[in-house]
Amino acid sequence: MYVDPEIIRLLAFLVGVIAFAALNAAYLVWLERKEAAHIQRRIGPKEVGPFGLLQPLVDGIKLMTKQLIVPAGVDPVLFKIAPILVMVPAIMSFVTIPFSDTLVARNLDIGLLAIFAFASVNVLGLLLGAWGSRNKYAVISAARVVSQNVAYEIPMLVTVVTLVMISGTMNLSKIVGLQLGGFWNWNIFNLSASPLMPIAFLIFFVCMLAETNRAPFDMAEAESELVAGAFTEYSGMGFGVFFMGEYANIVIGASVATILFLGGWDCPFGLFPGVHWFLIKMYFLIFTVIWIRWTYPRTTFYGLLNLSWKILIPISFVNLILTSAMLKVF
């Protein structure tokens, strides 16, 4: 039987992407626990395997053996479909991310748009899960998630539009291609396009934290006020899939930041570009995300909305106007 090699290639990438997302989710939990422990002068997981490295596997088995409890009052269909709606778009976003020159599943011309389109489905999943679980904490959390996402989507997209204006393309591989040759070519240091570029990176990073519901913006699952927010009624692997989706979204956010601002697979000194540089930058960003979580306390909800509407959005618009003016003049 003849099978098209393109199909085999796509299948290999699909399996690879799913494995990458799942492994990352598992080991980022380990990283998070280790990092948190060391920040708090503890040791963290150490019993299972060397440095506790087998802990995620054991945790996974524990979650899978647990019974999937569907509480009596919930809407069973929405309750079960919500974790899938959070996880699947995250996996689909990986399809357009170029890890290196050649390592990309589907080099879409509008890859950047594809990532944001898939990422927007994530909120729908959280909303349906929260509403489906018929729990007042979950519903409050869902309301917070929506207003938070609406508030932070605007500065993020404005910053991305600025980047697209500079690059002139939405093809992620081409955006990286324009930044090759050393760190002075990266968009974060592209001061001739706009002197506000490092600030634009900061805005993007803060918006990424908020969009992925990470501390200090984790209002969706503020344990001290909302039990576990949208996940209150979930147990076992239902919660596990939500959790994996969250970490997959962090990986995607860090990847997009790497591609847009930090030159993707480019080496800072112009030597040996390749997938390892992409991974180094991406994991450094993720490390920073976790670092911030264990350093800063949670903001209040009004502080969160004020930061976006009164600071980030005006600055990102100033950056947009400044960049378009500089593009026109020079």
Add this chain to the structure above:
Amino acid sequence: MVSLFSVEGLSGLLFFCFIGLTLAGAVIATSARSLIRSVAGLALCFLGVAGLYYYLNSPFVALMQILIYVGAVCVTIIFAVMLAGSSELKQLTQRNGLVGPLAILASGILVFALAGLALKTEWLAAPCLVNRGTVEDLGQSLLTTYSMSFELISVVLLVAVIGSLVLARQGRDK
């Protein structure tokens, strides 16, 4: 006969999946008991339509469909339903036994007529390729040929934003 394991075969299969998604989503949206499930069906329908757009060689429109309709419109509707509350109290009106069959008949006639119209018409081929439908082409035609409609739409959106601000402002004073 195209093999199922060729690119054409698989994409054909996916095409039928998207049609199925669209129809299933539409049926769920109209027949679900709870309002939130209807919105979920609507989102499913939008996803199917996005897939159809992709097969019509317009990935940009497909992704915009997901971004705007699934990511924004559906979320807004759910949010509105949550704020309005009492979603389960969607009243089903007392209906005559004849309504169902008659509705099926009427929609059948409508589908038949529209399909007949689409198939029987002799469509004129476009005299020349206007553009390839890429993002660049879309942007250029929006800002040149169709700039008037583009500006009018943005004025409508501006009015909507200002109107909602005015309404919210009044609500706060009470």
